[in-house]
Amino acid sequence: MKTKLLLLLLLANFSIYAQTNLVPNGGFENWTGGTPDNWNVSNTVTLSSDAASGQYSAKLSFTTVSAKIIAQVPMKAGITYTVKYKYKYLSSNYSSLHPISLIISKDGSATSTSRSTFASNNSWTPKETTFTPDMDLSYDLSISIFSFDSETFDILIDDVQVYTDAVTEEYTQIPDLAFENKLIALGIDSGAPDGQVLTSKVAALTQLDLENSNISDLTGIQAFVSLDNLYLRKNNLTTIDLSKNPKLTYLNVGSNKLSSLNLSDNPLLESVDCQRNNLTSIDISHNPKLTYFNCMVNQISGLDVSANTLLEDLAVSSNQLTSLNIDKNLSLKTLNCGNNQITSLNISKNTALTSLACHYNKITSLNVSNNTLLEELMCHFNELTSLDVSNNPELYMLDCLNNKITSLDVSANPKIIEVACENNSLTYLNLKNGNNVNFDLFFSNFVNNPDLKCILVDDAAYSDQNWADKKDAGAVYAASCTLGVNESVLSQAVLYPNPVKDVINIQNVNLEKAAVYNVLGQLIKSFTLNSTNTDNTINLSGLPKGVYYIYLINGDAASAKKVVIE
Numbered sequence: 001m002k003t004k005l006l007l008l009l010l011l012a013n014f015s016i017y018a019q020t021n022l023v024p025n026g027g028f029e030n031w032t033g034g035t036p037d038n039w040n041v042s043n044t045v046t047l048s049s050d051a052a053s054g055q056y057s058a059k060l061s062f063t064t065v066s067a068k069i070i071a072q073v074p075m076k077a078g079i080t081y082t083v084k085y086k087y088k089y090l091s092s093n094y095s096s097l098h099p100i101s102l103i104i105s106k107d108g109s110a111t112s113t114s115r116s117t118f119a120s121n122n123s124w125t126p127k128e129t130t131f132t133p134d135m136d137l138s139y140d141l142s143i144s145i146f147s148f149d150s151e152t153f154d155i156l157i158d159d160v161q162v163y164t165d166a167v168t169e170e171y172t173q174i175p176d177l178a179f180e181n182k183l184i185a186l187g188i189d190s191g192a193p194d195g196q197v198l199t200s201k202v203a204a205l206t207q208l209d210l211e212n213s214n215i216s217d218l219t220g221i222q223a224f225v226s227l228d229n230l231y232l233r234k235n236n237l238t239t240i241d242l243s244k245n246p247k248l249t250y251l252n253v254g255s256n257k258l259s260s261l262n263l264s265d266n267p268l269l270e271s272v273d274c275q276r277n278n279l280t281s282i283d284i285s286h287n288p289k290l291t292y293f294n295c296m297v298n299q300i301s302g303l304d305v306s307a308n309t310l311l312e313d314l315a316v317s318s319n320q321l322t323s324l325n326i327d328k329n330l331s332l333k334t335l336n337c338g339n340n341q342i343t344s345l346n347i348s349k350n351t352a353l354t355s356l357a358c359h360y361n362k363i364t365s366l367n368v369s370n371n372t373l374l375e376e377l378m379c380h381f382n383e384l385t386s387l388d389v390s391n392n393p394e395l396y397m398l399d400c401l402n403n404k405i406t407s408l409d410v411s412a413n414p415k416i417i418e419v420a421c422e423n424n425s426l427t428y429l430n431l432k433n434g435n436n437v438n439f440d441l442f443f444s445n446f447v448n449n450p451d452l453k454c455i456l457v458d459d460a461a462y463s464d465q466n467w468a469d470k471k472d473a474g475a476v477y478a479a480s481c482t483l484g485v486n487e488s489v490l491s492q493a494v495l496y497p498n499p500v501k502d503v504i505n506i507q508n509v510n511l512e513k514a515a516v517y518n519v520l521g522q523l524i525k526s527f528t529l530n531s532t533n534t535d536n537t538i539n540l541s542g543l544p545k546g547v548y549y550i551y552l553i554n555g556d557a558a559s560a561k562k563v564v565i566e
Contacts, residue, residue, distance in 0.1 A: 005090060022073050022081075022171070023141065024195055026160040027051075028058045037548070038195065042068040042144075048156055052086040052124045057158035059144050061089075062098070068144035072194040073104075073162050074171070075139055080132045085143065085160040086124050087117065093155040094119035098153050099146055104131050106139045106191070124158075131162075132255050136198075138191020143405045165186065171196040172529065176217035199223050207245075221245065232256065233273070237290045242266055253296070263287055274298070275315070295319070305329055316340070317357065324348055337361070338378070347371060358382070359399070368392055376509050379403070380420065389413055399443070400424070412454070430456040432479070434464065454481035454551075464523040473519040474550045474560055481558045484490070488550050490559035499564040502541035506552065507534060513553040515540050540565055 024038035031037065031047050044061040051057040060067035068178060075081060087100055088100065096118045105112035111134045117127050133418055142553075143157055158184040174180040174197050183189040188205070189197045202224045212234040221230075222244035229250040237256040242248065243265040248272045250352045252275075253261065258277040263269060264286040274282065279298040284290060285307040293308065294315040301320045305311060306328045311492035313334045316324065321340040326332060332350045338359040345358055346422075348370045355376040358366070363382040368374055369391045376397040377389070384403040389395055390412040399408065399420040409430040416433055418440045426449040436458040444467075448457060449553050452475050457463040471477070493509040512534065516525040524543065531554060540548075543565050550561045 020163060020164045020170070022075070023071050023160050026071070026162075027054045028056050028158060029054050031056070032050065036069070038071060040070040042066070042070075045069055050088070052088070052158040053155075054158070057088075057156045059142075059154055060155055061152070061154045062145050062147045063152055064148050064150075066144050068142055069157065070140055070142040071160070072192045073141045074191060074194060074196065075131075075133045075137065075162070075197060076198070077133055077135050078132055079164050081130055081162050081164050082128065083141070083162050084126060084128045085399045086126050086158045087119070087124050088124045088156040088158075089119045089153065090155065092122070093151055093153055094122070097148040098151070100127075100155060100157075101142075101144050101146065102127070102129065103142045103144075104132075104139050106135070106137045109133060109135045109137055111135075119155075121407040124156075136190055138194055155481055171200040172199045172202060172220045172223035173519055174220040176215055176219065178214045178216070179210070179218065179220065182213040182215065200388075201252075211252075218274040233436070254509075258434060267400075291331075291437065312352075328361065333367055354394070375415075385425075401445070418443050420445050421449070422446060425449065426452040428452075429444060432456045432458055439467075441466065441470070444470060446475070448472065450474065454478050454558050456481060468520060468522040474562075476515065476517065476549075476560065478553070480557060481553075490554065493552055493559065493561065495550065495561050495563060499566040501566060503537050503539050504550075506538065506550075509552065509554070511536055511552050511554050513551075515553065516540065516543075517549045517551065519547050 025036055028036045033042055033356060033560060044063060045326050046059045048057045048059040055154050058069055100117040102115045107169045111132060114130045115129050120555050145155055173195060175195060177193055180189060180193045183197055185527060188201055204226050206222055206226055207229040207267060208224060208227055209231040211231050215235040215237065218237060218240050225244060226247055227245050228247055230248060232253045234255045237258060240253065244264055247268060248266045249268050251269060252273040254273045254417050255276045258279060261274055261279060261282055263284060266284055268289060269287045270289050272290060273294045275294050275296040276300055279300055281300055282295060285304060288307055289310060290308045292313045293311060297318040299320055303316060303321060304432055305326060310331055311329045312331050314332060316338040317336045317338040319340055321342055324337055324342055327349050330349060331352055333352050334355040335353060336357040340359045340361055342361040342363060345363055345366065347353060348367060351370055352373060354373050356374060359377040360377045360381045363384065366379055366387065368389060370390060373394055374392045375394050378399045380399045380401040382403050387400055387405050387408060389398060392413060394415060395413045396415040397418045398416060401420045402423045405424040407428040408421055408424060408426060410419060411430045411432045414433050414435055416435060417438045419431060420443050422445040429452055431447060432438055449472060455471055455475055455477050457477045460477045460479055490509055494507045496505050511529045512531045512540065514527040514529060515523060518524055527538045545565050548565060550563055552559050
């Protein structure tokens with residue numbers, strides 16, 4: 001008995017499920033602005049509270065023109081559908097002169113149906129027919145009335161149904177018009193938008209690209225159960241539910257308006273891009289397979305990546321982080337944590353790092369000695385007082401401008417072609433790495449280091465000619481130098497007269513050379529002197545009036561003196 005009862009319940013459930021009505025709002029229960037939802041109307045169509053079932057029906061009135069209602073019904077080729085509706089004449093002049101016409105058709109399809117109905121009384125009467133389409137389309141189902149004798153009359157229409165008993169048809173609701181339009185454009189849905197899509201059309205999809213589609217509501221995505229890649233960049237999403245998409249490995253929801261993002265049901269995710277949203281927090285502890293994670297430009301104040309041991313690329317810049325622990329992320333190759341409020345950063349265990357961007361923070365010290373594969377280091381706008389890159393032979397880019405660094409040496413970095421160290425407190429700068437001729441002159445800069453008097457370079461003449469605007473006027477390029485030492489014997493040199501018109505005397509010091517630079521740091525003149533004498537003269541005649549710097553050079557020692565030509 002129990003077995004028989006279960007079988008009957010199963011058959012009953014199947015029957016209900018198989019006969020799902022494909023006509024949206026087929027009972028005319030929902031109206032907006034005097035028009036039934038999901039229907040297009042022509043001429044006089046109004047709401048009536050006289051209904052075959054439910055609360056309302058649609059009243060079609062013939063005055064001088066026909067009234068018509070049209071709905072979009074999605075159907076599949078080769079399936080025979082049952083089409084039903086109920087009608088009721090409100091006038092006593094029912095006859096063959098006042099027919100009801102049912103038409104199902106669609107441009108592009110070779111199949112259509114047209115049926116006329118004539119009433120014999122004023123009762124609710126059912127009408128039924130069948131239709132077998134030849135294409136997967138959303139067909140136009142229209143019901144209209146006509147008068148052959150021009151007499152006016154009214155009829156009611158209710159319970160419009162299209163269903164099939166042969167094949168179970170399941171639809172997923174897609175309430176966002178922009179979402180459905182995109183599905184139609186991609187060939188996933190068809191026909192005119194009707195607020196739904198065949199579940200069978202989306203259940204097996206593995207990739208979906210909805211970028212820049214003006215989507216605000218992603219309801220319906222739960223039916224895309226096989227999705228592997230989902231691309232939602234540049235939409236208007238404020239919420240998203242991915243709990244029914246467990247197979248996702250790639251997700252891009254960047255440039256939306258999300259305030260939260262729950263990824264706890266997506267354990268296979270390998271790549272997540274959620275940058276440029278309104279996130280204040282995010283939990284990625286349930287995503288152990290992540291190799292790429294980008295949450296830049298949000299409002300996140302704390303982030304735990306300890307469970308993401310496979311991470312290779314981590315981008316968390318422009319948030320509100322005060323700390324970041326990456327001790328467990330031993331596979332990390334690129335890290336961008338710039339534009340936060342981080343005060344310290346330990347990367348000693350991240351030996352696979354090739355790119356580090358920690359700019360615009362409050363970091364006071366940075367040890368990169370274990371990061372021998374490091375190629376790019378951007379630590380500008382911090383509070384560093386020192387930086388040792390002698391153990392980074394692969395380094396080719398170093399941006400450490402706007403810190404408080406006093407000494408910088410890249411002579412052990414033969415691949416370096418970019419050094420931006422302006423706005424520091426440098427007294428020593430060694431750029432002598434054998435690769436000066438390949439330096440990128442757009443970003444490289446050494447200015448605004450007022451205590452820096454001499455810069456070690458591969459070839460002073462080359463640097464004078466090509467890097468004149470990259471240093472302060474008070475600094476000189478040299479192949480060897482020891483500057484900024486007040487105790488140096490060169491500091492005892494006496495230059496007079498100063499201001500000077502032509503010849504200037506240099507006394508109390510032995511010199512090999514004297515070089516004259518203008519305030520732009522350009523070499524103007526160079527003199528070879530007798531190093532056995534402590535009394536030398538140089539002729540500055542012909543130079544325009546102004547401020548100049550004379551560099552006194554003897555062996556590895558040099559000293560800059562300011563003179564004025566009048």
